[in-house]
Amino acid sequence: MRNLWASLTVGLASTDASAKEPKHAIQNSNHIFNAIHSSMRQWGSSLNHNGMSLFLATVPKGVELYHGTSEPFRINGTEWLAFEPEHALVFARSHRRPPPGRGGPPGPGSHPHDDDAWHPSERSDERSRYMPWHDDADDDDLEFRRPHHEDRPLTHTAGQRERARVPHQQQRLFIEESDPEAESYGYLHTYQPKRDLRLLYIDGQSAAKSDKGTLDMQDIVLLHDNPPPKGADDHPPLREPSKGGRRRPGGPMGEVYRAEKLCELAQTEWEGQVDGFLRMELGFEIILCSFEQDLEVKRITQATSQDMGGPPGHDGPGNGLNYYQAVASRFDGIGGHRVTLDYDNFVSLFAAEGATFFDENNLPRARNDSSVIRSFLEATKKMVLQPPANKAVDWQAVDWQAVADMIVTKYADRIEYLASSEAGHLQTFKAELEQLFRPFTDYGNRNTTLEIHRCATQYVPELSSSSGLAAVSTLNVATTICSTLSHAAEASTYKEAVGRVQSLKSWLAWPTWKRCRGCGYNEVCFVPIWPMGGEKEHEHPRCVSNMSEVSRGYWGDRGPGPHNKSKPPKKHE
Template sequence: MAPASRLAAVGLAAFATASTATSIPITNSLEFGPSEAAARQNAFHIFNAIHSAMRQWGSSLNHNGMSLFLVTVPAEWLAFEIEHAELFAHPRWQGGKPPPPPPPPPHISSPQQHPLPNLNPAHHNPPTPFSSSSSSSSTNNNNNATAHGYLHTYLTTTPLHLLYLDGTSAGNTAMGTLDTQDLLLRLNRTAPVWDETGRARALCALAAAWGLDGVLRMEAGFEVIKCDFARGMRLVGAHQRPAERRHGHPRDVGSFEFIRAVARRYGGIGAGRVVVDWGSMVSGFWYGVQLGEEEGMPRLVGVGERELRGIRDRVEEVVRGRKGGEKRVVDWQGVVDLVVGRYADRLRYMVEGVESLQEMQGELNGVLDTHIDYAAEDEGHQAAIGRCARDYTMAVAPETQEDHLILTAIEVVTHSICSTLFEVRKVVVEDPEAGEGSVRVAKEVLRGLMDKLRWTRWKECAACGFNEVCFVPMWPFGDKESHERPNCRNATSINKGWWEQESRYWDSGPGMTPLLGKDNVPGDTMGDL
């Protein structure tokens, strides 16, 4: 969790537009650079990265992000999750005499306004848990002064240009969530998991050099590393929080309220509060490098320094070329959403719900008939497969090199879907001797397609009660079982399996449990850069 991120998380929001085009110079193809071959090889990863970008659900399941995007938070006030910020609005010291608060800034002149707390605590090491006596207040033995936390609210006064790192990039784990930051952007193979101050300072140095305002990342909730609060930000207020935990609000309920708030972002931040320039996407999937894999997740650990520098150079090239000014943006996530919306439920029903040959024939005809020209000869349905594969991309006009690579990847995926469906149609519809055995064959073929697609939509809970959330591990919370099978949880079951060594999902090395101890007392620290 970056030192200044929770402060920004309270008051950053977005409404934006995009218009005419600006193009990006294409990297010399004779040198190390993006390639269509790599986009084809990694097409399914690329498709899913676009589908999950800026969405809590998919970015939690596919937590090792390999891609970076230029995003804009326009000058408008809206919170991401107020509950996220509330976790950090408490005293930061571990006992003893608290530091005196600084005087209020000039634009807070009301004598009733509380002074601002110290925003520069240490953030170098894994935090230690607050004891029950110091979790909500600290007492000075000399004068019995009570320490309070403050909730800060900010207004963005100008559009903020940020570098978005996809996946669970704010998760302090040894599982690959930090690869893009440490290996690619910092070129640092020895950074410890808990080096958040060093990480934030290095990222802000890059942001300053590239003319950006900071970095956008995700853990259990989205956050901003805002590198300079004197630029583009205005403090709206600093409100003192309760010195003691309120009656009727036990800690497990507090955790549930936080998770429930974050779960509202499963499908995206919403309301245009973060605008993604999809044509700026730079990804490890664009390159012919040997991406490692750990528990089915991609890693950058095996990529050489020359290649990492080449990818980082392309990030800089794209940021400088796309930042500011008018530009045309293709809504690639919208295209991907259309594909998932058309096929996800149909495929699952055909694999898990269909019980008869007639049902299977009806499903296949329903999804494929529109692409077939019954008046023309079409050997192997190749023309129909082509129309099917380009159904949602035929009108798209790629602008940047990255646009062309995204288009390639999407059409590899849609061609795989369409060709597989037509293959199954031959067995079930066109074969005059088709029977119940044909249905079993069809299901096996379609199940193989689903295994390749790995759409996160198929892990969503069927339905949860009004007092429940569909829970998936979101750093630092979660258990292994819930990653495989997300499940409905309420306030009394929300933290089941989070902290036991054998069942917890996240591997963050020493300091994992103290981050939010078994009694759910926040123990993290944060500060301004």
């Protein structure tokens, strides 16, 4: 990294004309570092929910993926896959039953007002806006009939309708045609990729249907020339008489349109080099462009009445706590090497000058500026079309998330302690920092600049070729930490010393500082994940043992939990 070292000054990193990354990447290195550290992690991505970065992702052949639906047939075409079965089970409901909150008699063992708690009285065409199951079926779709294979509902997240290309009798697996009881239940499909899937990962809560900025990367950037139609979330899709009265694809906030256009982009502009899109809401999911081409069925099983679309915000038949526990189990990562990200070759709006702004809630937003966006799209296309590196022989490949982990785990508690004023007085404060810098100090030849350099580069590999976005941002964050702590140790007053560390903590904004401490075995650390949670829980996540305890209002929704009068978020420019 000789060129990279030369481009950095102690404390305030900057790039010279030969550096590969723009100055804006250095200015936003804290945000880029957090994007790397939180990638494919439910916790950090839930707090930093407005994703501004794109990564190439690989899901290996044979990984189990799940799809919930009303049908005991394999699915073809474009649809959604979940990484956790509890996520997919939310959508495993019978086509005989209305989706949650749409009326109709409660299922066996349900409580009469469970759905009312999740969907208070309001216009029915607005209910789908905040429903995690994304169904936009209406009464005509709830006929007690077996749909023909030409017009079968594919309902994981959007109730998308698409013609299946495999005959009806060939698609039915493990379910007898003559079983009338099977019509009363939904089904959990388990699929496995036939080969490694190459996906584009959109970080943050990019599957959250909200106007807080979670969809900016998709609707403003990737679909800049073809954004979802305005008002797509307000009304059910129109019917097309020319197609026998079938409904055009809809979904909350244009979700089906979004999926179709993303896949169209992947097939045309990106020459089919991307198989789908990896996103996160209450669990990680994949928009896979072709089930038929990329998946083989492992099994299709019948769900119970408990799994028939129960809302996640209560602990009745919907098993809300069980669902959230499955989500919480992935707070620190998707696990099992089920997803691999390319950190040496990713793009971020934070690295593009003028591409982002922070709204009145201090949330990052994508600026709708065509001149900036088209340049970013070209960089994205270049990344996608670049031949994948052979990691098996590329000894210089660096797992930059692992590097970020070492930095966070080493300094998070120490910074939090020093910023808390618990040290009490300057002597104790300086003694703590003295211990921190001992490994980097030559007491026979003191040199503050070298001590900071040794501290900052402790975990950053010195590879001359690693001068990309991840390397620059990680080194700048490490340098800023070590420089600030060194200068705090030289402060003349305790107030000045604490103030410097508090400013550092605010700039770093590590999600780990909001983690609950000491939750019970039967509790989860609750943080708002669309469509659940309130403002207070975003600032101060807390231990809960029942989803009925959680508040609402953070997403501007009317989700489960005690009434929260927080104001809905303002729309961006």
